[in-house]
Amino acid sequence: MSTSLISLQQPAGEPHFALTPAQAKLRQMVLDSVPSIHSKRNYAKALDDLFAFCANRPLSRGLLMEYRTSMENLSPSTINVRMSAIRKLVGEARRNGMIGREEADNLTDVPNVRQTGKRLGNWLTREQAKELLTVPDRSKLKGKRDYVIIALLVGCALRRQELASLKIEDIQLRDGRWVIIDLRGKGGRIRTVAVPIWVKQGIDAWIAAAKIEKGRLLRPLSKSGKMVGDELGDWAIWSVVEQSSKQIGIEHFGAHDLRRTCAKLCRKNGGDLEQIKFLLGHSSIQTTERYLGSEQEIAVAVNDNLGL
Numbered sequence: 001m002s003t004s005l006i007s008l009q010q011p012a013g014e015p016h017f018a019l020t021p022a023q024a025k026l027r028q029m030v031l032d033s034v035p036s037i038h039s040k041r042n043y044a045k046a047l048d049d050l051f052a053f054c055a056n057r058p059l060s061r062g063l064l065m066e067y068r069t070s071m072e073n074l075s076p077s078t079i080n081v082r083m084s085a086i087r088k089l090v091g092e093a094r095r096n097g098m099i100g101r102e103e104a105d106n107l108t109d110v111p112n113v114r115q116t117g118k119r120l121g122n123w124l125t126r127e128q129a130k131e132l133l134t135v136p137d138r139s140k141l142k143g144k145r146d147y148v149i150i151a152l153l154v155g156c157a158l159r160r161q162e163l164a165s166l167k168i169e170d171i172q173l174r175d176g177r178w179v180i181i182d183l184r185g186k187g188g189r190i191r192t193v194a195v196p197i198w199v200k201q202g203i204d205a206w207i208a209a210a211k212i213e214k215g216r217l218l219r220p221l222s223k224s225g226k227m228v229g230d231e232l233g234d235w236a237i238w239s240v241v242e243q244s245s246k247q248i249g250i251e252h253f254g255a256h257d258l259r260r261t262c263a264k265l266c267r268k269n270g271g272d273l274e275q276i277k278f279l280l281g282h283s284s285i286q287t288t289e290r291y292l293g294s295e296q297e298i299a300v301a302v303n304d305n306l307g308l
Contacts, residue, residue, distance in 0.1 A: 022098070023051065029092040030085060035134050039248060046082035047089060064110045076113040081249030083112055112251055123261040126268075128248065129154050135244040141225045144206040145218060146240050148199075153241065153258035155199040157279050159185065160255040164234040166217045168207065171195060185281040193279065260291065267292055 027047055031040050053067050064086065071079045087108045094104035124132065133150055137143035152158050158166070162185060170180050178200045180193040195203075203217070210219060210227065218232040238255050245253035259280070266276050277288040 026089055026092050026096075026098075029096075030088045033088060033092070034247065035137060037134075039131070039134075042081050042249070043085040043088070046085035049082070050086060050089075059107065061106050061110060064107065068110060068113070077249055080112040080251060083110065084246065084249055086110075122257055123264045124154075124250075124253075124257070126265055128250070129258075129261055129265065131248045132244055135247050138205070141209050142221050144202070144209050145221065146244065148202050148206045149218065149237055149240050150244060150258065151199045151202045153237075153255055154262050155196050156180065156193050157259045157262035158183075158193070159259060160234040160237045163237055163255075164216075164218065164232060168212065168214050168217050171200075171203065171217075183281070187283065189281050189283065191278060191281045263288075263292055 027044070030043055030047065034040055034043055050067060053070065054063065057063060068079065068083065071082065090099070090104050090107045093099045094101060099107075132154070133147065136146035136150065138147050149163065152163055152166070153160070158180075162183060166180065166183075170183070171178060172181050173179075174181065174192070178195040178197075180195060182190050183193055184190050207213070207217075212219065216231050218237070219227050220229040220232050220236065222228045234255075241255045241258060242253065245251075263276055263280055266279065267273070273285060273288060276292075277285055280288060280291065282288045282291065
């Protein structure tokens with residue numbers, strides 16, 4: 001692939017140096033393919049830096065490996081976001097007949113940087129969770145369904161098996177608010193889960209668009225967006241989460257990590273530990289503490305501010 005096809009310098013809105021018409025077209029295609037404003041900005045930065053690095057050299061797998069090495073001063077997550085942007089660029093070039101499949105496969109074969117650390121792959125920050133919710137294209141039926149999947153996992157801390165078996169009839173009004181009633185979880189334990197307003201709004205939009213009134217909430221869809229069954233498997237839910245998380249630059253992130261994200265954000269927002277236990281359906285506070293990875297703070301202890 002020639003850098004005349006990929007050469008660069010421009011921002012999330014406009015690059016800061018002149019691109020060829022082909023480069024500008026490809027760049028815009030990549031930015032149009034991501035709904036999140038944060039992703040657009042990150043992808044624009046990634047492509048602009050790539051074009052600048054390439055200069056007049058043709059793009060090759062070796063050059064991409066060299067480019068990845070040049071980013072060693074950046075965090076693994078940042079590097080991987082930039083590699084995702086490059087893969088999208090190559091994909092758009094192939095789909096538009098600018099390069100062949102074999103060349104595209106060779107260019108996208110550059111691996112990501114291994115991510116280490118406790119948080120990545122375990123839970124998201126609040127900003128990352130917000131960004132993840134922007135990934136599904138909610139103008140389409142599949143996007144409406146995928147938004148509901150992510151929203152119920154991160155907003156209600158459901159296990160993916162619980163979500164897969166959830167029925168429309170299970171969502172009812174109790175004490176003036178929407179809840180999931182009598183949810184049977186791990187170990188046969190039954191709990192009631194409050195449904196935040198924004199999650200319910202997403203559910204309502206999906207139900208109305210899908211024209212379903214009862215039975216399983218989530219349904220499988222064909223590539224053309226038509227319903228092709230009455231039950232969506234839990235592995236399909238896992239796939240939606242995995243693919244969506246990749247679009248915000250996070251690899252190896254699963255549905256259960258969104259359950260953990262919900263618990264972590266509840267706790268950081270001052271949520272009572274016992275109430276989080278009820279939300280998760282744990283049998284004991286000790287289980288919830290281990291789940292949250294709670295550690296005792298000595299330097300700034302909770303009993304320093306008793307007001308006595």
